[in-house]
Amino acid sequence: MHVPFDPDVVERLRNAKRLQGEGAAGGFAFDLELSAPALAVAVHAGHKVRGELLPLMRISEKERLYEEDPATDRMIRGSANAVWGLDSRAEYDLNRPPGQAVPLTAERFWGVQVYRAPLPGAMVQRSLEKHEAFYRFTGSCVRVLLERFGFCVVYDIHSYNLSRQIEKGIRNPPLFNLGTALLDRPRWGGRIDAWLRELGRIEVPGIAVTVEENRVFTGAGELCRRLTGWDPRILVLPTEIAKVYMDERTGDLDEGLIDALGRGLRGAIAAHTPAPDR
Numbered sequence: 001m002h003v004p005f006d007p008d009v010v011e012r013l014r015n016a017k018r019l020q021g022e023g024a025a026g027g028f029a030f031d032l033e034l035s036a037p038a039l040a041v042a043v044h045a046g047h048k049v050r051g052e053l054l055p056l057m058r059i060s061e062k063e064r065l066y067e068e069d070p071a072t073d074r075m076i077r078g079s080a081n082a083v084w085g086l087d088s089r090a091e092y093d094l095n096r097p098p099g100q101a102v103p104l105t106a107e108r109f110w111g112v113q114v115y116r117a118p119l120p121g122a123m124v125q126r127s128l129e130k131h132e133a134f135y136r137f138t139g140s141c142v143r144v145l146l147e148r149f150g151f152c153v154v155y156d157i158h159s160y161n162l163s164r165q166i167e168k169g170i171r172n173p174p175l176f177n178l179g180t181a182l183l184d185r186p187r188w189g190g191r192i193d194a195w196l197r198e199l200g201r202i203e204v205p206g207i208a209v210t211v212e213e214n215r216v217f218t219g220a221g222e223l224c225r226r227l228t229g230w231d232p233r234i235l236v237l238p239t240e241i242a243k244v245y246m247d248e249r250t251g252d253l254d255e256g257l258i259d260a261l262g263r264g265l266r267g268a269i270a271a272h273t274p275a276p277d278r
C-alpha cells in the first residue's frame with residue numbers, strides 16, 4: 001500500500017503550525033493545523049469551471065448547481081484540518097476514478113449532457129491533472145497525520161437532493177446518511193457507531209435530525225475507495241447531508257440553517273476525533 005504525496009508539500013506541512021491557501025492549479029483550497037488526527041473534506045463544494053470549458057458547456061449554471069454540494073465547504077471550515085473543492089464536478093468529479101471523472105457522456109452526469117460536443121483530449125487531460133493534484137495533496141496531508149498520530153479519520157462530507165430520493169420512492173430520507181459499504185467494520189466498528197451517535201446529537205432549528213446508515217447512499221465513491229486502499233490506518237466516513245438548507249432548483253441558500261449545520265458538524269467532528277497518543 002502506498003500513500004501518494006508531494007515531497008515539497010510534505011516538508012511544508014511538517015514545518016508549519018498552520019497552512020492555508022489553494023492548490024497550484026486552483027482546484028481546491030485548504031486550512032490545516034495538523035494538530036489532530038482528522039481531516040474534513042468537501043470534494044463537491046466547488047462551482048468554478050475554467051474559462052476554456054464554459055463556452056463548450058450545454059448544461060446551465062443552475063443545472064450544475066443542482067448536482068453540486070453548495071456550502072459544504074463552509075460547514076467544515078473551522079475544523080482542525082479541512083480541504084475542499086473549488087471546481088464544479090461538471091468539470092471533473094473528485095469522487096470518481098480518473099477514467100470516469102470527466103463527464104463526457106450524459107450517463108456520467110445523471111442523464112444530463114454536460115458538453116455540446118466531445119472535448120479535445122488536451123482539455124480532458126488538464127482536468128485530470130487537477131484531479132490527480134487533489135489526491136497528491138490529500139495524500140501529503142494524510143502522510144503527515146499518519147506520521148504524527150499513527151492513524152487518521154477522514155470526514156468525507158457531501159450533500160444530496162431530497163427530491164431525487166423521494167422520486168425514487170424513498171420515504172422520509174434522513175438528514176444525515178453515513179455510507180459504510182467500503183469500511184472495515186471489524187476494525188472500525190466502534191468509531192463508525194460513535195460517528196452515527198455524534199451526528200444524532202446535532203441540533204438544527206426546525207429540522208428533525210435523523211441519521212441512517214446506507215439508506216440513500218452506501219459511500220462507495222472514489223475518495224473512500226482510494227484512501228481506504230492507501231493504508232488500513234485511514235478511516236473514511238462518507239457523510240451525506242440532505243439539502244434542507246437550500247432550494248435545490250434555484251440554489252437559494254438558508255444562511256441560518258447553513259450556520260447551524262456547520263456549528264453542529266464541526267462540533268461533532270471535534271467530539272468524535274480520537275484523542276491522539278502523543
